Amino acid sequence: MTTTTDLNQPTRESSAAPAGRRLSLPAVLLIIAGGLALTSLVRIITGADGITNVSQMSTALELAVPIGLAGLGGLWAERAGVVNIGLEGMLILGTWFGAWAGYQWGPWTGVVLGIVGGAIGGLLHAIVTVTFNVNHIVSGVAINILALGATRYLAPLAFEGVEGGTAKQSPPVDSLGDFTVPGLSSALSDLNAHGWFLVSDLAGLLGGLVTNVSWLTLIAVALIPATWWILWRTSFGLRLRSCGENPVAAESLGVNVYKYKYLAVIISGGLAGLGGVFLSIVANPFYLEGQTSGRGYIGLAAMIFGNWMPGGLAIGAGLFGYTDSLNLRGGSENVHALLLLGAILLVIGAVWTAIRKKYVQAAVTFVVGVLVFAWYAGTNEVPNQVVSATPYVITLVVLAFSAQRLRAPKAGGLPYRKGQGK
Known part of the structure; x- marks a missing residue:
């Protein structure tokens, strides 16, 4: 006996959901609070x-946004079955097109043209991987190199000789504007200045x-729940995710797999x-060569x-944005303090791993935690090179x-050809 799934109806959970036990929202909130x-x-x-002061958190949020948007782009592509290593190149295209249009016709025009520039990179990746079945990693690396070379x-052609521009930098772009919630912002700043346990943090x-x-x-923040709703609560999202799970089965149910892969990558x-x-x-009111810095x-x-979930991606982007912000605000002192936090977390991880009867991993984790604590106790500061490398080290450790x-x-x-299941 066989069953079929109606891809015209959104589902609460589908085969695209992660296998195994997933943390509930209360559990996630409890972990964050801890x-x-x-x-x-x-x-x-x-x-x-x-x-944990206000300026540090504000900077962290600013630095988390481009990381989160790049990750969100990767999520759309990979949920449709296309690995997108070319995100760095698409970021570069967005920086150049955004600044080029922004200084001439205004910042909001720059936003639109920057999105178009990134989408062009996505379209190229889709043509190469979906239509011609080129290896996704090779295509992504090629796009990164092509975007860097093109910009x-x-x-120099667009910016050199223009007032405020050079061969590697665009003229200044007008601000999009920002906002501060009156009253609430100052009240939270005052409360933060008291230094009380947990409340001030x-x-x-x-x-x-x-x-x-x-x-x-x-x-950018609104795009996180919007992505979740579209991909997990609409028939469009169900069809798109089915292309990343089993495109042959999706095709047998009438899904145009090529179309959904193209849409997702664009x-x-x-x-x-x-x-x-x-x-x-x-972040900067101008284009500057190399400003993506591997984001x-x-x-x-x-x-x-x-x-591969929007909520988890947002937490990851926030974590990486926070560690990146340490470079800008009291980096050495703050990173030195976080060595103690890292040591505590490693010891907790070792205990948890031992409870799960993974004794070798627990022992290794505990030893690393002791070494990190020894580093903290034996020094008063960390070298600037360590501060600069912190975001990348955290990336490796977290993964x-x-x-x-x-x-x-x-x-x-995986490569896919129309009709390959027949």
Whole structure:
């Protein structure tokens, strides 16, 4: 006896859902609260008040947005079965097109053209991988190289000789504007300044969300639940995800697999392009060669950390954005304080791993935790090189510890030809 699935009806859970037990929302909130409490305890012990102040959290949010948008783009593509290593290149295209259009015709025009620039990169990736079945990794790397080369060629032609522009930098772009919630922002800042356990840290976190927030940040944050609703609560999303799980079965039920893969990868490029726009208009009011600094790859890591789910991706982007912000605000002192937090978390991880009877992993984790604590206790600061490398180290550590819970779409990266199931 066989059964079929109606792909015209959205489902609450489908075969695209991660296998195994998933954490419930209360459990996730409890973990976040526990992490914030530990961070508050470390702040009090070390005296590094900067790790949770309003300005630190505001900077972290700003740095998390392009990472999150790149990761969101990767999620759309990979849910349709196309691995998108080219996110870095699409970010680069977004930065250039956004600044090029923004300084001439206004920042909002720059936003639109930046999205279009990223979408062009996505379209190219779709043509190469979906139509011609080129290896997805090879195509993505080629797009990264092509985008870098193209913008290096175009930048001198477009910006050199223009007032405020050089061969590697665009003229300034007008601001999109930002907002601060009056009353609430100042109240949270005052509460954060008291230095109370947990309460002040929570005030710092919330204060960063309502102080000097760009309008583009609001759009980026809104795209997280919008993506979840479209992909998990609509028939369009169900068809798209079915292409990433079993395209042959999807085709047998009448789904145009090519169309959905193309749409997903073009949307993926557009979202990455929007992340590039954020870098060249909001984070910096100009295009600057090399300003993406590998955020496309970190966005991909955030998507993997989030188990190809929008909510987990948002948490991952926030974590990586926070560690990146340490470079800008009291980096050495704050990173030194976070060594203690890292040691505590490693010991907790070792205990949890031992409870699950994985004794070898538990022993290794415990030893690493002891070494990190020894590093913290034996020094007063960390080298600047360590501060600069912190986001990338955190990326590797987080992926290493979360790898066992990951479940990628089954058909991700696999070649597909129309009618191959017949």
